Amino acid sequence: MLTPAPPANEDTLPFLRQYWRVAVRWRYVIGGAVVASLLIGLIATFLMTPKYTAISTIEISRESSQLTNFQGVERETSIADQEFYQTQYGLLRSRVLAERVATQLRLVDDKRFFERFGERDNDIAFQEVNGRYTAAGRAERQRIAGEILLKHASIEPTRLSRLVNISFTSPDAEFSQRIANAWAENFIQTNLERKVQATSYGRNLLQRELAQTKERLDGSQRQLVAYAEQQRIINLPSQGAGENQTSERSIVADELATLNAALSQATADRIAAESRSRETSGAGQSSEALRNQAINALRQRRAELSADYQRMMVQFEPDYPPARALQSQISQLDRSIAREESRVAGSVQAEYRQAMDRESALRARVERLKSSYLDLRRRSIQYNIYQQEVDTNRALYDGLLQRFKEIGVAGGVGVNNIAIVDPADLPQKPSSPRLVLNLIVALLAGLAVGAAAAFALEQMDEAIADPAEVERRLGLPLLGSVPKVEGVAPRDALLDRKSDLVDAYLAIQTSLGFTTEHGVPRSLAITSTRPAEGKSTTALAVATMLARAHKKVILVDGDMRSPSVHHLGGVDHDRGLSNYLAGQDDISQLTFEMTDLGFTGMSAGPIPPNAAELLTGHRLQVLIAQLLESYDHVVIDSPPVMGLADAPLIASRVEGVIYAVESHGIRSSIVKTALQRLIASNARILGGVLTKFEARKAHYGYGYEYGYGYGREKGAGNA
Template sequence: MRIVMRWRYVILGSIVACVILGLILTLLMTPKYTATLTLEISRESNQVTNFQGVERETSLADQEFYQTQYGLLRSRTLAERVATQLRLVDDKLFFDRFGVNQDDPAFQEVNGRYAAAGRATRQRIAGEVLLDHVSIDPTRLSRLAKINVTSPDAEFSARVANVWAENFVQTNLERKVQATSYGRNLLQRELGQAKERLDDSQRQLVTYAEQQRIINLPSQGSGENSTQERSIIADDLAAMNTALSQATAARIDAEARVRQAGRGGQSSEALRNQAINALRQRRAEAAAEHERLMVQFEPGYPTARALQSQIAQLDRAIAREEGRVSGSIQAEYSQAQARENSLRSRVEQLKGNYLDLRRRSIQYNIYQQEVDTNRALYDGLLQRFKEIGVAGGVGTNNVAVVDPADIPQKPSSPRLLVNLLVALLAGVAVGTGLAFALEQMDEAIADPVEVERRLGLPLLGSVPKVVDVEPRDALLDRKSELVDAYLAIQTSLGFTTAHGVPRSLAVTSTRPAEGKSTTSLAIATMLARAQKKVILVDGDMRSPSVHHLGGVGHERGLSNFLAGQDDISQLTFEMRDLGFTGMSAGPIPPNAAELLTGDRLKILLARLLEVYDHVVIDSPPVMGLADAPLIASRVEGVVYAVESHGIRSSLVKTALSRLVAANAHILGGVLTKFEARKAHYGYGYEYGYSYGREKTS
């Protein structure tokens, strides 16, 4: 704030200059129009089919997808495509409108039109120009993105924005089609290779089957085994084994019947024979009739003998029929046994053939497995090929235009208020920078606090600048601000030594006209008013000034004593209005420094202190002269006067270093000609000097 207050006019000037410059530039700028189009970019496209896509699946939370889409919206290829569609590559007005340097050979004209040879270069440049005037503005936490196109022509901006979005949608679809096409081509190559492997394996299987005479028939089953083959030998063996089982069963059944027939005609076939059963029924009837007759008659009875003969004939007929049935059973048994033996021999033969076939089918099965594997791979690739074709044909786009770009009705730039605000901020920044730079370059002592901060001197006090009044007259006015200031300095001097104000002190400065003589006069006056006996010695023998205050000449003074005159009373004069004694510089010597190098100054101070309470020497300035260090080395302390806003601090430091080198005791600094209105802290110091006084108009 201190720096700002000090350089406030510089800062205000910078602000005014920047605002005026911003206003002029705004009025001179070409109006530009911004057309805005809103796009919706979905993370996933709508799935019309359930087929798996070709591209790798990624996480829904992956923001990399959207960053990729924004990058594609700013791609060079898209810009060049838009430039080509809008025919900007050969549009001279377009390149002139955007200030394109047409010194390139690609812009050479033939018959009033650009040459075709430079079309590729012009297309690249046109794309770069469009990219410079197109910006992508994603909407946070949404799937929306805005395409902003800025140009001097409102209609052109809207047209570019709409064509830009249209081409982005088309390129997005083309990339998907290209990805599907790439997958189809890859699968097609794989499908061809799989087909060749399947054909080779099938030919190898058929050739081996012909060589080994392996004949297999398709299976007649259903389910998983419906496609497997079966060999003829296996079928024959299965059929013969079944027939053998049936023949064995028939032989066992015939053998059982034979055994039954051997037990007196009690076989089941005899019991079921109708002829035998009819004969046995007739015999039973004849036997019953014979038994009835035997109850009444003798065995020789003719009827009885006839029945007896009939019974015997029936028994012979029954025996003949049972013999015939038994012979038939025996014949069937023999046939069944012969058939069983024949089938068993055939089964054994087929078993040998089947085992030989199995040995020869090991390699055949290897070839068959290779055929099945190749067929499964071929069928899978073929199914995948068909799915990709369908999925690629029915996929939808995941980019949609929400709001197309309309022709802007008012320019987007320049904006007067915004530009003025920017100019105002720029002016503040420039002014502040200049203030800090000037502060770093400015070595003037502006405030009393800077005496200690920059120079390292204790501040004895600050003296205000008096205008339109002589310092002597101001000191005579006990109510003046100058008197108040030097009273404060006198008070500060009272704390510099253990015995109060130093008895001998010199007042010096860096260069002339900094107020050292006024300070010397004021300190002597303040001490005299404190009822002290004071003498003011003009030590500046090169440019004396104390004699003017006393209204006398400088024919006698300090130089006389230093030259050898011992009568001090002839060298002094009284300043009754101020209350102290003065000693002029005396005649100006050829070389004042030579007079100060001896012991005469030390002797003078000793003799003066015998008479006076305080000796105040108005010393010459330090820079360029040896006088001040010589005087400073002889007195008890030095008061250093520094002109406010009038001397560089680096120069003061150099002068102080000379005094330090001369072993001078510097009591502190006095800031002279101080103007409160120019100070960094404003009214603070002036308030102290003018407190309780009435202002005169």
């Protein structure tokens, strides 16, 4: 039967599979931790005092805190909003607010309050006189009461909203309700008080600024009046274009504007008079003469007389007396017309001269006023500077006065940006302890503790638990694993050719066939780290398997300190290996036959005073050589390695060593130390055999019982 393929190395296994197998191996440790945690959680839950949580909800709105009308002072951004709300949350958790609640509800002097939360100490703060606390420790009690309330209060903002939950937990449901509601109410009151204080501070500040600005305004006005008086600058108030907007104008400017308008009118009159004068001095009749009624009447009369004279000349001669009379009247009218036209022309010339004189006088006056105005402008530069200062101070004074009045009105009105949405209701059931939650937490804690303990035990466990660890931990080739056989002696198990032990050692024999070029080594030593690891059983089984393979085999008991081979043959150890090593050369007297197993045995012989001294000579090597002349294989049951020099001495004389390792029976560090001793003696270690192996105890659940028990319950026809 071939050796089962070795399982995958632990390092190549998936993480989840490794963890699962560790959990399976230490399942009882993990289960015990979980059960213990659940019991602790259950007991703790029943022993805990029920507590009630009352929750009140408030809304905090964003508001502006400006005291002036200046814009752009505060950035309206999300960062500013976040800072505002974080500040409000901090104020809700403040010590001052907690102490205020304690004071309002008279908890500072309440014995039951301090006893309920177990905060009563024997210091000065809790000293009593006539059954009541003393006033001397009131400040300290107030501080302690505030700390108690803060410890049991919770401020929880609702995400993406302006709502905040104020919760308080205590053993008394009604007390929790009172605290939660009082906390919200006192927060609103403190918020209003801060606003009143801020308003009062702003009003006092504005009042001081107002007085200082009034002083500056009065000083600038006095300075302006003094300068105007010194420089003789007289300005008259005038109504501006806008409503309630007044300005000042100088007398010189007003007079200059008036005279300039008059000069313009005089110039126009002079031009008109000049035009009329030119018309009257021309050859034709002037427009003034044509518009004169007297001249027009004379001309009309002359025209009538001239018409009568012409009719008369049709009939009479010019010398006709009536004709001469008419001619005389016409001549008289011509003279009258000429005199009137001369008078009109003289009047036009007089008006022209008057217009010229008036224009010249006005022009001279305007030039003088221009010089005066320019001089006034030069003197008004500083005046305007003083005037601007007065205007600025007046504007500041008016603005501060208006704001001062607004703050005075707003100071008496409490504008609050915080409102109670839901007052706390009386809790109907305890908020803690929660049995299900506590059991879940206990379960998780138990799993965590159990997992930690399992991994710790896994790391501390140095036992060789499965066949793969022989190569991984010890660096030995695995020849095979031998199952643990209970209720039957190894010799009896080997006699049963269908036993698991026979199958296992057949696999080991097969593996030994590949250790050298000529197959199974001819001289073998089987050893272990310490006694009772199964080395003698392995030596017996290897000799038996080789004998059944039609080989001539001798089993030598090399353990001269604790011999065991003679028990298998039913003889004593009066003659054996120690006799030959002591000098007896007749090998035939030292051996005995084990016919049921099919090989020859040699006992250890009498126990010598010091076995190591016998093994240091060359007699063992000579013995092995002589035995190989008669036998195909020499199998030596060697003593254990640790603490003895026998095993390294024997190992150095044989062709190879089989190392037996007890499963779950020895630490790998001890085995490594023993192997180093063998390696130091130049021994050739063929491989390791894992003895007393139990698949159910393996680290990762190897199923070796499949290979060794396959077909045991089936009939022969089904094999």
